[in-house]
Amino acid sequence: MENEIINFITGYISLTAEEVNIIKEQNLIKSYKKGTVLLSEGEFATECYFVLKGCIRSYYLIDGEEKTTEFYTENQSIRPVSYITNQPSEYYLACLEDCVVAIGSTERNKRLIEKLPRLExxxxxxxxxxxxxxxxxxxxxxxxxxxxxxxxxxxxRADLFDRVPLYHLATYLGITAVSLSRMRKRISKSSTD
Amino acid sequence: MENEIINFITGYISLTAEEVNIIKEQNLIKSYKKGTVLLSEGEFATECYFVLKGCIRSYYLIDGEEKTTEFYTENQSIRPVSYITNQPSEYYLACLEDCVVAIGSTERNKRLIEKLPRLExxxxxxxxxxxxxxxxxxxxxxxxxxxxxxxxxxxxRADLFDRVPLYHLATYLGITAVSLSRMRKRISKSSTD
DNA sequence: TACCGTTATTATCTTAAGTTAATTTATTCG
DNA sequence: CGAATAAATTAACTTAAGATAATAACGGTA
Known part of the structure; x- marks a missing residue:
């Protein structure tokens, strides 16, 4: 399971066998049930994530309406804006499916970087x-x-259409669910004749 | 003239008097005539900029049409994507007005950072x-x-409306110049009655 | 299987953006 | 100054998105 993380890192920097071990023993893997909220508006993000399994959605609210900004799936990393800026988050992070996630906390990452400065x-x-x-x-x-x-x-990202409700994809695309539905009909019609 | 640059930097990190001097003597200030292209599509950006006077526009081409992505005016810094990624640029940078600009080249910045590691x-x-x-x-x-x-x-950014042609603002807003013109009329009408 | 909550579609109406082309207004520069 | 060029507006037409509301399809589960 940790191999995905190692692959991800070696896409950026090369690692010796010892370094791989350091990282592997560091890593903290957690599972979350569908619907779990990992970060809420107003909170300070103290963790970043690496998705091993499942789908996490980031979104924010306008007049009580959820506007999706991103979908994170297998082998994607999540670095919340709030994590980078140390400001309270404007965004939510929530699991759209049951998820398995590798977590890096601010402090643990700091310690890890001391051991492996090249992570910087x-x-x-x-x-x-x-x-x-x-x-x-x-x-x-x-x-x-x-x-x-x-x-x-x-x-x-064809996979998203199988695993994410269309109305979330709609706000992600910056349109309404109604409009997306209409559009799909229009397209399927014009492609058959 | 260099004071703007110092102000800009001390917004991020504090500087001693000596450090201020190091930076001041380092800086390279240039003037460009309106219309000068600082970076073209396909080129590798080797410089970043700090606008002391004037307005610089970044844009790219779709089917020969210029799409404006940003306007940079006084006291704004420009760090071209190509400068950050070391990839050929997708974007152009051009002066919309006569400009005075402080320039940091890759090598000079490297040397400067060696003297002042806190710039990192x-x-x-x-x-x-x-x-x-x-x-x-x-x-x-x-x-x-x-x-x-x-x-x-x-x-x-009210100032932009005085110094930038509307059709550039239109593409910046993601609409056509015709549509922007119509919109302005609509708004001015509805605000008077 | 029947029910309930969720998700998706459909219909109707309104509004505004895209396109093209013609025209007017500003600006530049010889 | 005046001609040429650039910039902005207007008009006519087409198309699709937003809003709202009603309805249909789906999915889990008791």
């Missing part, structure tokens, strides 16, 4: 990557029609 | 800030109507 460079790279991903997603979003965004998501 | 922590903070700003902008964009986005921009 990984973190900087991760921040850079996050930034770029976000920039590109934003630009795409801005200049693609809702329909294009839907088709693109269908290409890039 | 500033850079990490800047990356974190960038990430958060981007995240928040994205979320806002997704869940605000074009009209709301326009009104919000009018509040937060």
């Amino acid at each position: 460079s990984m973190i900087m790279q991760m921040n850079g990557d996050l930034l770029v991903q976000n920039q590109v997603s934003f630009d795409n979003f801005k200049h693609l029609s809702p329909e294009m965004r839907y088709l693109k998501l269908l290409e890039t | 922590s500033m850079i990490m903070q800047m990356n974190g800030d960038l990430l958060v700003q981007n995240q928040v902008s994205f979320d806002n964009f997704k869940h605000l109507s074009p009209e709301m986005r326009y009104l919000k921009l009018l509040e937060t």
Whole structure:
């Protein structure tokens, strides 16, 4: 189970066998039931996550409506904005399915970095990557029609359509559930004739 | 003129008088004529910028159409994605006005950081800030109507409306120039009656 | 299996954005 | 200054998204 984490890390920096062991013994793996809320608005995030199994959704509230900002599935890492900034969180994190998750807490990570200073460079790279991903997603979003965004998501993350309710995908796409439903009908119609 | 840069830095970390001097003597200030392109698609960014005077626009091309992603004005720093990732740039950077800019090149920054290691922590903070700003902008964009986005921009960056052509603001807002024009008329009408 | 809560679809109406093209208003510069 | 270019507006038409409400399909479970 820890192998996924090692694979993930070695995508950024190379590790010796001893270093692999240090990380493996450090890691803390937990299971959560579907519906568990890992982080709430107003709280300070003290943990970051690596999803081993399941799906975690981040979202925030506008007038009581949940707006989904991201879905995290197998082998994705979650570094809450609040974790990076040490500010109270604007976002929620909740399990859409039963989940198995590797957890890094602020203090344990600090200790780990003392043992393995090269992790610092990984973190900087991760921040850079996050930034770029976000920039590109934003630009795409801005200049693609809702329909294009839907088709693109269908290409890039087809699995989500099997495991996530459409109305969450709708807010993720920045449209209403009604509109998404209509759109799907429109598309299926036009592709058959 | 260098004082703006010092102010900017001390917003992140505190500096001793000697450190201030080191930075001041390091800095390289340049002027560019309106229209100058500082970075083109495909190039590797080797510089980051701090705007002392003027306005710089970043944009990219879709089917030959320019899509503006950001406007940088006085006292804003520009850290091109390509500079952070060492990948060829997807974006252009060009001066919308005559500009005065402080420039940090990769090598000079490296040398500077050797003298002032605490700058590292500033850079990490800047990356974190960038990430958060981007995240928040994205979320806002997704869940605000074009009209709301326009009104919000009018509040937060009113100066842009005096110095930037509307059709650039339009693509920045993710709409067409025609639509922006129509919208402005609609709003001015509804606010007078 | 029958029920209940959740999720998805459908219908109707309203509103605004995209597209294209023509026209007006500003700006620039020889 | 005036011609050329750039920027902004307007008009006409098409298309799709938002809102609201009603209905249908699905899923778990008692």
